[in-house]
Amino acid sequence: MTSFTITLANQGGATFDVDRRKPLLQSLREQGVDLPYGCKYGGCITCAAKMISGNVDQKAQRALNNRQINNGYIILCVARPLSDCTLEVGVESHDKLYRNPFLDPLAAHELKADIATPLEDKK
């Protein structure tokens, strides 16, 4: 299979067939979906979307901390689909993306992957 189906839950459930080898931002924009973006190399978070279901390969992203990843966020400019996916896109999906760090600090395991402390098994 060379393509997967992407459903945009907050755009009326519109569906798009996308090439599994291409970043989702590129595939969706080529099919006329108007999406925000900035750096186009996975570093700036502007294109973040929330994945409701499915799997992606987003090894190239550098923008998300582990809390954001646990909340389902993916970086469309570098994420490639590994299955059919249902997404919420645009800033309407960013309700859990931004956080006041003085009000709501991150735990050590919620930092970005390169500095996060692994969550220890509770006995």
Next chain:
Amino acid sequence: MTNHCCGPGYASPAEAMTAPREKLLYTIAIYTGTGIQKPDYLCTIDVDPQSSTYSQVISRLQMPGIGDELHHSGWNACSSCHGDASMERKYLIVPGVRSSNLHIVDCGTDPRNPTLFKVIDGAEIKARTNLSAPHTVHCLGSDIIVSMLGDAQGNAPGGYLQLSKEFEIVGRWENSMGSIKFGYDFWYQPRHNVMVSSEWAAPNTFMPGFDLEEVGHLKYGREIHLWDFEKKEPKQTFYLGEDGLIPLEVRFHHNPDSSHGFVGAALSANIIHWWKDAAGDWQWEKIVDVGNEPYPEWPIPIPGVISVILLSMDDRYLYLCNWLHGDIRQYDISDPHNAKLTGQVWMGGLLGRAPEVNGVKVTGGPQMIQLSLDGKRLYVTTSLFSTWDNQFYPEIRTNGGCMLMVNCDTENGGMEIDPLFVVDFGKEPNGPSRCHETRYPGGDCTSDIWV
């Protein structure tokens, strides 16, 4: 004093202070990160009190694409080119931090309606120089250099992009970055053969937003660097430590003979002063310390976050903004070792001291500032950076930013918000946008350097 040269700018800071009053401002406004799928743009704002469109945006120049995040800007020429009759202060270089595109805007042909002259594509900059995330632009008497905060993948420390005066990519300006970990702002003082640079973070760190915990993991800067300007390499580093967390805007005295300069440490909310002592050694000290403010329900007290500092053209006053607290302060630095607080005004901020000013709800806090050449009018905008705005002031998405003007008493010190001036970017034609850095057509207090 009369202007005997026909190059741009002024013979001296004193001459700049006698220039005609500014009538137009150029201020960038963004839609990146706001949910509005429109390009960022450059606003022309009427600041002539005699005009019927005073305190209004009179033209808007859209960039060609979305997602640039316009931020800072710089002139193609300044007073460093004053002796060169072939130069003209005509083009504003307006970088996109996220896209790395450099927009060259012609402000000279019709100052009330700037037009796009050229775009240097971010992809070409990355391919030819392995640099991204442009920030500060200074002209060097002919060529132009731009601090670039990352490599092509958004990793620190980046470097400096050199452009010719025809806006062609020359390449990397610096011969070495030495052991510098991060880039941000810079200013040079040629009579001392010195440039000073400061540190934000890698683009991959600061662009997605501010994780406070990353400061402790040394992902944000705490050093400033003195460069051998002619050799184009760093020669000395000041480790500022806890006193200097996230040192941002760098300002030398405008007086070209002075070695004194200042940097605002954003997170420590301190002003750091440096100078060359009688023995010829560079020294530094902390001269202002803004205390953190407790917030009842929050586990961590709020720092001021000094997002900008600026010196008046006569080097007498230093202005700073506490973006999270919501105040602008004026300090008399006639003795640069002893800053004396002489004025303070409030607008927006998290402490709730001035939620509404001149009938407009201020969302955000005082952020970028630009001072008139005579030192009497300070123009203030409220947005810092789209992702950071979204974290600290999420209502800015619907309210937009705003611009206010502060009248400054240059004789006795003191500041007052002008009751008649406000530009509400919440009412822009394409929806609420956010305003950041401002420049004046005739040069301003953060653009001109004397060689």
